Every structure is written in C-alpha cells, then in structure tokens.
Amino acid sequence: MLDVMKKLLVAVVVLGVMIMLLASWTLYSDGSNHIARGLTDHISKLYHSASDVGYWPTTHIHGGGVTCNVCVPPPNISVSSAPSLNKKNISSRIVSTALERWQKQVFSTDMDLNTENFTIVMLTYRRESILPKILLHYCETPRLAKIVVIWNDVERVIPQAILNLSNMCRIPLEFIREKENKITNRFKPRPQIKTDCVFILDDDRWINDLSDLTFAFNVWQENRHRIVGFENCMRSHSLNSQGQYTYDQAVPGRGVSIMMTATGLLHRAYLDMYFDPGALLPGGMMKDKDWTMYCDDILMNCVVGRFLELVSWPQPSLVVVKGKGGLKNLERESAKAGGHPGLHVIQPDHYKRRSVCLNKLAGIFGHLPLKLTKIIVKENVKT
Template sequence: MYNPSEQKTRQPLDKFRFRICQVGSNKACLFFCLLLVLLLFVFALKDLHFLKGEVTQNPGVITLTKQEEFTIIIQTFKRDDILLEVLKRCLDVPHLQKILVVWNNVDKQPSQILRDSFGHHRTPILFLEQKVNRIQNRLQPFPEIHTHAVLMLDDDILLSVSDISFAFTIWKQFPDQIVGFVPRKHVETAHGAYTYQRTKLSDPHNGGGDKYSMVLIGASFFHARYLKLYQDQPEAMHSLVDTTQNCDDIAMNFVVSMYMRTVLNDTRPSGVYIMPLDMVNLEMQARSGFKGMWLRSNHFKQRSYCLNRLAQIYGVMPLQFSDSIKTRFTWLRK
C-alpha cells in the first residue's frame, strides 16, 4: 500500500545516495568511502595523541605502563654464560618493559655476543656499567626505571615464565611487600641474639608448618620506591653491606618492614612467599668458575652477624613472621 509519509522519508536519502554513488561511477563511490574512513582515522589519532600528552605532562596521573608493566634488574659478575640463558628466558615474559643489567665487571665491558644476541628484540636490554664491584649496586634508583614494579633476579636464577607472571599478579595485590620465591627466617636464641636459617614450609592448613620472616630479593618483585628508600638508610647499614659484601637482601627486608611499620602503620611481614613450580639454580653450570656467596663456609654465620648488627643499627627487630604461601593450586605441596 502506498504511504505518503514513507515517500517523504525516502526522498532525502535518495537524493543523498544519488549524489554520492549515482553520479560518475562505482569507483567514485569507493573513493569517497575510503576518504571518509581515512578522515575518521586521522581524528582518532589526534585524540589519542592529545590524551597521551595529557597523561605524560600531568604528574598526578599514573600511566597504564607504570601500573601494568615491570622492569627486571639483574646484577652480574663474571658469569656471562648463564646470564645469557637467564636473559633469553626473561624476554618471553609478558608485561616486561625493559631489562637493566647491572654490570659489576669493572675491568671488562659487556661482550659483543651479549649485546648482539638481543639487538633485534622489541624489549630493550640496557647494560649499566659500574665503577666499583659492590653487591648493593643493584639497589640504586636507576633513572631508566619507569615502572612501579621491579623484578630483581640473581644472574643464576632461572624462573619459568608462568611463575614470573603469577608473581606479578600477586605483587599487584600486595604492592607494599616483597613478593618472591625464596623465604628465610630469623630465630632468637636464649641469649637474645638472632640466627639466620632456612625454612621448612608446609601446608599451614594441614597441621601447621614452619614460618618465614624474610623473602630474599634475588628472585622477587617489589616497589621501585624502595630503591630510593634503601639509599636513604643509615650509613652504618651501607657500611655493613660493603664490608661483608653480603646481606643487602636482609637489609632490604629491614627497610620494607621499617617503612610499613613507621609510615603505613602496618605490622604485616616484609614479604609474601610464592611457591615456584619451576625454579632452577644455574650456579653449578657457570663455566667462569665463579661461585656464589652461599657456598662460602661462613655464609650463614656471616648473615646471622648481619641480622644482629642491623637490629642494633635500627634499635629494633622489625621482621614479622608469616606462614602464608601463595600458589596456583588450591592445595600446597609439602
């Protein structure tokens, strides 16, 4: 049935369609459509550029990069072979912004093999050459860090991609704590002194288990703010770490505990332990012949000394105990 109102509605559209597509050829119609899409794309890019500029120029705005990506810091000394293997594994990890290699080989520059091996990769690897071989070189607030989260790795620790990704997820839930894979504890003796010990963690829901009071930073996530805070600590603490060439990881647990205790009014422990599914120590595979500190005969004695000395420096033992274990399974392996 004829409807006059429908006819009136069609007329403007018909005129428009006629002007675009019926004048000339189909090529003209196609050209117009492509031009329209291009203009829309240009305007979208302009808006995106404006928003990006607004975020980077406004210091009060936290960018997505800082929240959703992280920086890896690896300190190395004369172990290029295993460092190469660790770097290869790290480059497969999602959400990684860049890798900083703290180069402690003061008498030798990074080899061309190391530099060339990853030149084609989209994730940059920066070699930060140090003037002095200090264990605490890695705990500097490097200007190259543009993320909130830092993943610190020893150059002999090989973690699976899934373990790293899971740990990053957990860290975003506990950004004020050290989230990592190596727990340790302090034990107070009858005479009021402290000893440094390993833990024997088991499922706390099935009859209890051991506890931990530290999470070592050699395989852990923590907030980049703690790098600056570490540098601001008493000179006596830095002197202790330099003298022993040890214990910077214990000191960092003190730093985090003191910050949470005094600034955040928070009594939680310094660390959150994650049970790894696939973590390998490459120490014995190093062809350079250099062996780590934990193989020294006096290693645990020295670290016990550090615990007591740090407690003296800070005037308190701030470390708190925890039996929390984060795992991807609903049950925990013993």
C-alpha cells in the same frame, strides 16, 4: 502550620546532606585515606577472614589478558583503613617529608592494573657462559617492559657478543657497567627504571614457566607494599635465650621472614629508601662490607618492614609465591664453564655472617623489623 513543618523537614534534609558532603570532603582531603581509597575499590572484596596458617581462599585476578586463580593472603592489615604516617616516631622534618613522599608512591592508586608492567634488574658477575640463555629466556616474559643488566665485573668491559643480545630481545635490553663491585648495586635507583614494579633477579636463576612470573607480578599488584618472591628463596630467623638472632633456612611450622632478592618483586620506592642516607638508615651504613657484599637482601627486607611500621601498617615484609613450573639455580652450570660459583660457595661461614647482620640490624633499629608469616600464595590449578 503544615507549610512550616514542610519547611523544617526540607531544612533538616538539606542540613543532613551538607553534613554528609562535609564528612566526605574531609575523608578524601585526608592524604592517607585518599591513598587507600583506590586500593579499597580494587581489592577490599578479595580479602577473607582466616587465621595465619596454610593456603587461603581463592579469587580471580584479570590482568593483561591473563586470568589467574590466586590465593588471597589473610587480612592481617585492614585494606579499608588507610596507613597514616606515625610522625611521633620521626625526629626530623626532612625525614618526615621523605616518608610522606614514599608513602604516596607505594600506596598510589594512579595505575591501570590491566596495562601495568614491570622491569627486570639483573646484576651479573662473570657468568658469560649462561648469561645469553638467561637473558633471551626472560625477554619472552609477558608484561615485561625492559631488562636492565648491571655489569658488576669492573675489571672487564662488556663483551660485544653480550651487547648484541639487545638485537635479539623483543623488549629494550640495557647494560650498565658499574665502577665498583658491590652487590648493593642491584638496589640502586636508576633513571632507566620507569615502572613501579622492579623484579630483582640473579643472573643464575631460571624460572621454568614464565607464566609463574606473570602470576607473581599479579600477586605483587595486590601487595605493592611488600616484597613478592618465590618459595625457593624464603628464609627465616629465630631468637635464642641469650637474646641473639640466628639466620636460617625456612623451618616447617615456624614461618618465614626474609625474602632473598635473587627473585623478588618490589616497589621502586624501596630503592630510594635503601640509598637515602639518614631517612631509614644511618648515613654511613653503605660503607660497611656486611651490606655491600653479604647481607644486602636482609637489609632490604628490614627497610620494607621498618617503613611499614612507620606508616602504622606493621606486617611481614614478604609474600611467598609457589609457581607451577619451579625455579632452577644454574650456578653449577656456570661454575663448570669457569664462571662465578656463588657467594655461599666461596664463603663457608655465609650463614654465620648473615646471623651477625641480623643482630647488627636489631641494634641499628632498636629491634628487628621482621615478622614471620606462614602464608604461601599458590595458583589454583584445575585438575
């Protein structure tokens, strides 16, 4: 009798182990759970319960020999629950396949956070007086793999003096001359971009302390699915009683919903989404001047927001970073030397145009896929 009970006990234990192995295999064979597993391993301990107000508990990020104190965003999404594709919102099998591919790219865990780096993509138009100073400044950025300069002045060749800057930069400095002057050229997917992280940077933006850019990159590594940018470039939107959206500056207490990509880190998969006709955006959309010249960054924020909705992970498309050294705009310096003064200067109705864009996007998507956030991620500086 005792032998029979022992055998039964062994059988029960073996059966239990088999059930656990089967459950584990099922979990890890599921694509979405596999995608989230590495993220959970890396950062699930970094999230704390908190409401969406003010600054957040700090933790340490170690990367590339740099140790930073980072304010961690609150868990408005669960890191442990993987984003799964919401296929009922997708009408085409082709579109579904594209989204599954992008999902795997954005939520991939196949990287070493300590050695990962990023690429700067800088669109430039008639800013030759400040461009050398700008480029040589960013050439010294830690964790930077390459700078890709998009020459948007289609009427002029790139001056040799500008091309020679590549000999003075410690990293590869590549120039691409465009055939059309479109501001959306900065979002084009390009074979020159080898890193997952792309820092879209205007040719008149000067980050005083380059360690702030390294810090922003560390924050992006924890928020690979969002646009990470500096507080000087955050904007907001509101909805009036007539059901019309308005584009505006950041308003204290309301929060922000748009990151101007004058300084924005984002995953290169979003460049593909931006230009893939029919996947997230209507096929002929890029022929509209509103996107090619006025509202390209608003559109990118909506692409990110819409993608996160489709993978059942709706949340703000942006993360705002506050650096120690501040950010300067050198467009006035450029204008004094005869350079381009900036779109908002030559377009007095700039904000009105961008409000029109918000309402057009709400019509295209059926709603506006932008969400407000009051989070600002700040480096914890010891006093």
